[in-house]
Amino acid sequence: MTRRAVRLNLTAAIVALAAGIAIAQQPQAAKSLQFEVASIKPGGPNHLGSEISTGRGFYKMVNVPLKQWVEMALFVPEYELKAPGWLDTTNFDLEARLPSGPVDQKAMGEMMKSLMTERFGLKWHEEPSTVSGYVLLPDKKVLVQPVPPTERRGGSSSGPFMINGKNISMSKLAELLGNTLKRPVLDATHLSGEYDIKLMWRPENEAAVAQLRQNGKQYGIEVDSLPDSVFTAVREQLGLRLQSAKVPAKVIVIDQINRQPTAN
Numbered sequence: 614m615t616r617r618a619v620r621l622n623l624t625a626a627i628v629a630l631a632a633g634i635a636i637a638q639q640p641q642a643a644k645s646l647q648f649e650v651a652s653i654k655p656g657g658p659n660h661l662g663s664e665i666s667t668g669r670g671f672y673k674m675v676n677v678p679l680k681q682w683v684e685m686a687l688f689v690p691e692y693e694l695k696a697p698g699w700l701d702t703t704n705f706d707l708e709a710r711l712p713s714g715p716v717d718q719k720a721m722g723e724m725m726k727s728l729m730t731e732r733f734g735l736k737w738h739e740e741p742s743t744v745s746g747y748v749l750l751p752d753k754k755v756l757v758q759p760v761p762p763t764e765r766r767g768g769s770s771s772g773p774f775m776i777n778g779k780n781i782s783m784s785k786l787a788e789l790l791g792n793t794l795k796r797p798v799l800d801a802t803h804l805s806g807e808y809d810i811k812l813m814w815r816p817e818n819e820a821a822v823a824q825l826r827q828n829g830k831q832y833g834i835e836v837d838s839l840p841d842s843v844f845t846a847v848r849e850q851l852g853l854r855l856q857s858a859k860v861p862a863k864v865i866v867i868d869q870i871n872r873q874p875t876a877n
Contacts, residue, residue, distance in 0.1 A: 646723040648672070648709040653732060653874045656704030663704065666768050667711075672721070674707040679733075679870075682707075686725035687737060689865045690788055692744075692795045696867040703872065718785070732874040737867050746797035746860040749787045749853055751804070756852035759806030767807075773821065774839075778810035786810055790855065793843055797860050802853060814846040815839040 656676035680700035
């Protein structure tokens with residue numbers, strides 16, 4: 614064999630070896646976070662309201678509108694989501710087992726995204742925007758204190774005249790306020806930690822006021838003593854305030870979502 618042929622063969626071997634090493638060193642695609650087990654079924658037609666709860670090793674949703682599932686999966690509030698109207702009135706239950714180890718809010722959202730993509734065929738795209746909204750700021754004296762970092766069972770609920778949160782961050786409170794006000798709310802409190810939030814105000818709808826006056830006493834709610842708006846409630850009950858502002862926002866447009874999930 615000539616020296617030239619030897620050099621050519623050696624060069625080819627080195628190139629092949631380098632290519633093999635390069636292929637071997639290519640990072641593997643990260644596996645998306647998923648629930649260990651997830652059972653989905655239609656929400657009960659006679660169930661009033663919806664519930665979300667989580668604890669060590671489990672996550673449960675009862676009679677939750679599919680639109681809220683999408684909001685959780687894509688980290689987007691209602692006012693920044695363009696989606697079919699039927700998502701508001703189509704409710705489902707979820708019983709899921711969480712992976713071992715701590716699961717934060719971001720990880721939970723990623724697992725919901727995997728679930729919605731695989732089981733409901735969810736597809737979407739994002740459009741940037743700037744909209745009128747609010748910033749959440751400290752008022753003269755902050756009235757809430759962070760929860761000590763002990764064994765925690767988190768969760769939140771909101772409605773037309775209340776926001777309750779167990780071990781939630783200020784950014785989560787801003788999100789819940791945004792859902793109530795139908796406008797984005799940015800957290801500018803610079804308050805770290807997690808908080809137990811109980812926020813309630815008098816409904817604007819007189820029919821709702823009458824119903825709350827009739828049924829609220831069994832829960833210790835005196836309607837006539839409630840603040841007249843969410844803005845007043847935030848200031849008086851939490852020691853925070855909402856200030857109008859132009860804020861950046863992302864608009865998520867739903868391109869596809871199936872009305873029924875694939876089988877459990």
